[in-house]
Structures are given as C-alpha cells and as structure tokens.
Amino acid sequence: MNRRNPFTPATFIALAVSVPAVALSLPPMRSLIEQSMVWHMVIQMPLLVLGGWLSMSAMSHTRASQLLTSWNRYGLTGFFTAQAIVAYWMLPLAVDRAVVLPQTDLLKVMTLLACGFMLKHSFERSPAVLQLFFVGYAVSMMTWLGVYFATTELRLCNAYSLQGQAEAGRGVVLLAWGLGCAWLVAAIRQVPGVAGVR
Amino acid sequence: MLKTFAASLFALLAGLAVVFIATDRGRAFTTEELRRAEVAREPRPIPDLPVLDAAGNIAGLRQRLAADDRVWIIDFIYTRCRSVCSSLGSVYQQLQRRILERGLQGQVGLLSVSFDPANDDARALQDYAARMRLNPAVWDVVSLASPDDRRRLLDSFGIMVVPAPLGEFEHNAALHIVDARLRLVRIMDYDAPDQALDAAVPAKR
Numbered sequence: 001m002n003r004r005n006p007f008t009p010a011t012f013i014a015l016a017v018s019v020p021a022v023a024l025s026l027p028p029m030r031s032l033i034e035q036s037m038v039w040h041m042v043i044q045m046p047l048l049v050l051g052g053w054l055s056m057s058a059m060s061h062t063r064a065s066q067l068l069t070s071w072n073r074y075g076l077t078g079f080f081t082a083q084a085i086v087a088y089w090m091l092p093l094a095v096d097r098a099v100v101l102p103q104t105d106l107l108k109v110m111t112l113l114a115c116g117f118m119l120k121h122s123f124e125r126s127p128a129v130l131q132l133f134f135v136g137y138a139v140s141m142m143t144w145l146g147v148y149f150a151t152t153e154l155r156l157c158n159a160y161s162l163q164g165q166a167e168a169g170r171g172v173v174l175l176a177w178g179l180g181c182a183w184l185v186a187a188i189r190q191v192p193g194v195a196g197v198r
Numbered sequence: 199m200l201k202t203f204a205a206s207l208f209a210l211l212a213g214l215a216v217v218f219i220a221t222d223r224g225r226a227f228t229t230e231e232l233r234r235a236e237v238a239r240e241p242r243p244i245p246d247l248p249v250l251d252a253a254g255n256i257a258g259l260r261q262r263l264a265a266d267d268r269v270w271i272i273d274f275i276y277t278r279c280r281s282v283c284s285s286l287g288s289v290y291q292q293l294q295r296r297i298l299e300r301g302l303q304g305q306v307g308l309l310s311v312s313f314d315p316a317n318d319d320a321r322a323l324q325d326y327a328a329r330m331r332l333n334p335a336v337w338d339v340v341s342l343a344s345p346d347d348r349r350r351l352l353d354s355f356g357i358m359v360v361p362a363p364l365g366e367f368e369h370n371a372a373l374h375i376v377d378a379r380l381r382l383v384r385i386m387d388y389d390a391p392d393q394a395l396d397a398a399v400p401a402k403r
Contacts, residue, residue, distance in 0.1 A: 073202040080206045084213020094220065096229040096358070158229045158358035161368045 010058035018051030018113065025105050034099055037160040042171030045089060045112055052116025060124065068121055075122025079134045082122070085115040086138065090145050092156035099159040128187050139180040146172030230370050233356040234385040241381035245354045248343035249311070252323035256343045259311075260380050268307040269398045272374040273388065274357050275339075276314030276367060277326040286371050286388050287330050293391045294336050303336050306398045312341035313348055313359060314367070355382065 023029050024044040033040040059065055072078050088094055089108060097104040123131060149169025155162045218224060226232040246260040263270055271293065273286055290308055297303055310326075312318040318326075318341040326332075327339055342348060352359060355374060362368040373394040375384040386394040 071201050071205045073199050076202050077205040077209055080209040084209060088217055091220065092228045093232055156228050158370045159360060161360060161362055
C-alpha cells in the first residue's frame with residue numbers, strides 16, 4: 001500500500017533535460033534548430049534521447065517499466081527500436097523534413113524521447129556483450145556519417161548550409177566517441193573487482 | 199522470450215520498412231534526390247505567377263513561356279549573388295553558347311527567375327542581363343512581380359532558400375527542364391549543362 005511519491009529528484013532531473021529539449025522545437029527557441037544544423041543534430045537530438053533515458057530512470061521501479069520487461073528481455077527490443085529511430089533521424093531528408101514540417105518535428109521529438117526511454121530500459125537488462133554489439137554498431141554508424149557530413153562537397157540538407165553541415169558532421173563524430181567512452185567506463189565499473197568493488 | 203522475439207522482429211522490420219519508404223526504396227537519401235526522383239516520375243505543372251521582366255512588363259509565368267513552343271531550362275537566382283549563382287551564371291553562359299553553336303535556339307530557351315523580388319526590380323534585371331551578356335533570343339531573366347508569391351514559387355519547384363552571411367542566400371541550385379506543355383519534367387545538376395541540353399531537346403514533344 002506504500003505508494004511512491006512520483007516527484008523524486010530523478011523526476012526533476014528528467015524534466016530539467018526533457019523540457020529544454022522539447023522547447024527547442026517551439027518558438028522562440030525553434031529558430032536555433034532552424035538556423036543551425038549543430039543545434040539540431042548535435043544538441044537537440046541527443047538531449048531528447050537523454051531526456052527519454054532520464055525519464056525511464058525516474059520510473060524504473062514503476063509498474064509500466066515492469067510490464068515492459070517481458071517484451072524487452074535482454075534489452076533486445078529496445079536496442080532494435082532505438083537503432084531504427086536513430087538511423088531514420090540521420091537521413092538528411094528526414095532532418096530537412098523536421099525543419100520544414102511541424103508534424104514531422106513532433107514525430108521526431110516523440111520518437112527520440114522514446115528512443116532514450118527504451119535504451120535505458122534495455123541497458124538495465126542486457127549482458128555487456130550484447131551492449132558492446134549495439135554500442136559498437138551505433139558508434140561506427142555515427143562516425144561514418146559524421147565523417148561523410150564533414151568532408152563531402154555535396155550539400156546534403158537543403159535546410160542548412162554546407163559549412164553548418166561540416167560542423168554538424170564533426171559534432172556527430174565527437175558525440176559518437178563521447179558516448180562510446182562513456183559506455184566503456186560504465187561497463188568496466190560493472191566488472192567485479194574494479195573501481196572499489198570488493 | 200517469445201514476446202521479446204516478436205517485438206524485436208517487429209521493431210526491426212518496421213524500422214527497415216520506414217527507411218525503405220522514406221528513401222524512395224533506398225534511392226534517395228537527401229531532399230534534393232527525392233525531389234528529382236519525384237519530378238522525373240511525375241511531371242508537375244508550373245504555377246502561373248505574375249513575373250516582371252527587364253523591360254518592366256508584367257505577365258503570368260505560364261503565359262510568358264507559352265508564347266512559343268520551346269522547352270525551357272529554368273534556374274533560380276538573385277542578382278546580388280556572388281557564390282553559387284555566379285557559377286550558375288557561367289553555366290548559363292555556357293548553355294547559351296552551346297545552344298547557339300548547335301542551332302537549338304528555336305527549340306530550347308533559358309530562363310533565370312529571381313526569388314528576391316525585394317531587391318530585383320527591372321533595373322537590377324537589366325544590370326544582370328548586361329553583366330551576364332544575355333542573348334535575348336536565347337536567355338531571359340525575370341523576377342517575381344509580387345513578393346507575396348515567393349513562397350509559392352519556391353515550393354512549387356521545391357527550392358529551399360537559407361539565409362547565409364553577408365546578406366547572401368544559400369539554395370539548392372539546379373537546372374529545371376520545363377517541357378512545351380509547361381510541366382516541370384526533369385531536374386538536373388547545374389554542373390552538367392550538356393546533359394541538361396541533351397535531356398531538354400527530346401522533351402519538346
């Protein structure tokens with residue numbers, strides 16, 4: 001009968017990230033993502049995923065999370081879903097559409113939040129080997145795409161300048177390696193005998 | 199575990215299907231490729247917006263192009279442009295030369311349309327024509343008569359204009375082939391003028 005208070009510190013942290021991430025799709029902040037590919041792909045999109053991740057952290061012991069568990073053994077479903085969502089929003093034509101069409105932008109906000117939400121659920125339930133597989137795939141996909149964005153002479157997004165595209169490309173590579181390293185650190189700390197675990 | 203397998207399989211297939219459909223079956227990854235594929239598959243009628251020429255005359259775009267049964271190669275410019283339009287300008291100079299060399303002036307016409315009606319009045323168009331050495335028998339330049347039509351013009355051709363530093367614009371530059379029935383039938387790279395010419399000649403009928 002002991003009901004949890006839904007407003008834990010974790011809830012506030014999740015809101016503190018999700019609200020600005022969503023606000024970037026609304027005026028007046030929207031002009032930032034309309035004018036800068038870096039703000040759109042390197043700042044807003046990762047913030048949305050992080051917002052989803054933190055939301056799941058805030059509700060990891062709720063019934064909803066437990067109901068999801070039988071659908072997400074070893075985190076498989078979450079990894080496949082997240083991969084599909086990320087792959088879609090890395091298509092230049094999808095990025096353009098999100099800039100021009102508000103309904104597409106709404107879809108972007110919802111799917112990327114869901115992506116982070118599912119990822120957190122999956123990471124809590126998957127063995128390190130499986131994580132390595134998906135993280136390795138994501139890092140290599142983002143690195144390849146980022147290098148391509150940064151080096152091609154072709155303007156890939158009609159909504160952004162070639163210069164903005166190169167900056168965003170470098171940002172995506174940095175982000176990929178940042179995430180890869182963060183995962184590695186977290187994975188090593190899980191190993192018994194490391195980082196003070198006795 | 200069965201539930202997870204079913205859900206994973208669904209996520210994988212749904213993801214592949216969405217990407218497959220969004221990219222026109224894996225053929226287009228950029229808006230520009232998608233726009234070209236769509237036009238090639240399904241030609242679109244061009245809009246009849248009032249345009250202003252260097253002489254100060256105003257007429258509908260369709261009406262103007264229908265005056266003879268030439269195929270038109272259209273590009274979008276603003277006359278203050280120093281970046282991509284200057285190379286587009288030299289592509290048009292090349293095209294003008296090639297049309298005259300091949301004696302195609304009765305079959306193919308060139309039209310530059312300004313999307314910057316705020317700055318490009320008849321006077322600016324005259325300057326542009328002089329600077330680019332337009333041969334009026336081959337190459338024509340017009341601007342929008344009403345600034346309110348800008349959005350419609352750009353949308354109907356699928357042009358996206360992004361403000362760039364120093365008051366310039368960045369936009370997806372290309373060669374737009376409009377057939378004698380006033381339909382946009384092909385969109386081609388602006389650095390391949392000869393290919394555009396080869397595509398334009400049979401588009402006549």
